[in-house]
């Protein structure tokens with residue numbers, strides 16, 4: 410069976426076929442750098458990484474573009490509050506994001522593109538949409554008239570035919586019930602930063618940035634467009650409306666969406682106290698490979714329930730894999746080859762590939778791997794596993810690790826950097842302000858465990874290393 414994916418657009422599992430050649434032109438929605446990325450974000454980014462790795466393993470070449478949203482509502486609000494320029498505010502989180510990606514071993518897309526570096530292209534696209542009659546202006550802001558796009562709702566499978574024409578929405582994210590003409594270009598409010606462009610002063614809405622940068626680098630029709638399920642509406646629906654209206658061509662052939670991450674069975678939220686950045690989790694002493702394993706272990710279209718018990722099981726699983734690798738490297742096996750073991754190894758590799766071909770069924774691939782490990786360990790114990798069975802077993806493990814990438818232990822970090830300590834102290838202050846004293850104490854205890862001593866003074870928190 411060939412490689413296949415569930416396409417949100419058709420709501421079917423479809424065989425993956427390119428129109429020509431073997432270059433996959435792929436666009437994935439990247440981070441909004443207004444804060445540290447949380448583990449739900451990283452579930453999606455790990456999915457992109459697995460997708461990249463498996464496409465490459467199946468012989469495809471990739472031209473993968475991922476955007477960095479470095480201007481939007483929250484960034485504008487927070488940077489004004491902190492009296493910082495947009496760039497000054499976002500670069501901290503952008504840097505942190507790249508560090509996090511490296512820690513989680515995420516392979517890099519071929520191109521990273523920043524919204525703020527494509528403002529004139531966005532203004533030009535909005536002008537073109539205007540010439541074609543898809544937009545109107547109100548108080549300096551430009552809106553997309555969704556009544557002018559009959560296919561609106563085709564991706565999210567919503568019927569928007571009854572919506573009131575002319576009602577507008579200015580914010581970047583909103584619910585289905587609020588489907589209205591959405592903003593392409595926002596005129597600046599008092600004190601807000603803006604760009605001067607031929608369509609007037611202002612800044613782009615969130616949705617137009619992805620359409621413009623995707624078309625700019627990958628052409629009018631992409632092979633794959635991916636993101637989290639929360640982006641299906643309105644973000645991706647709006648991307649389609651803008652792009653198709655601009656080019657007259659289909660925007661993307663395969664739409665892939667990863668499901669939510671829950672924490673202890675609940676939606677992750679700051680108010681529930683179950684909100685974790687990647688740095689929070691690593692700060693508790695879990696190795697990054699363990700987090701990577703857990704995020705990769707559930708197929709991307711299933712909800713992933715994150716728990717610390719789950720992380721503990723992931724740790725055990727990674728240890729089992731490493732132990733097997735160690736046995737292959739270190740044990741002395743009897744000479745010769747065992748035909749049954751050779752067949753068993755080939756079967757495991759086949760099952761592994763078939764699972765990932767099946768819409769990236771990572772759970773199936775891990776199942777095949779661990780069943781093989783069990784059988785091979787038994788054969789090693791009984792002496793049936795022979796010297797000449799080693800290379801194929803090693804090759805299979807290599808194939809496994811070229812996708813899951815958890816065998817190599819991360820270098821143990823000596824200690825938290827100053828910036829990391831400051832970030833934790835800030836989180837503790839926020840917890841206190843929200844009267845979540847348990848959370849605040851937990852952060853202090855974690856810092857103490859890392860040799861960081863906090864001192865609450867009347868001038869704020871002072872800290873030192875033990």
Ligand SMILES: [Zn+2]
Pocket residue numbers: 437438439619644
């Ligand atoms: Zn996007």
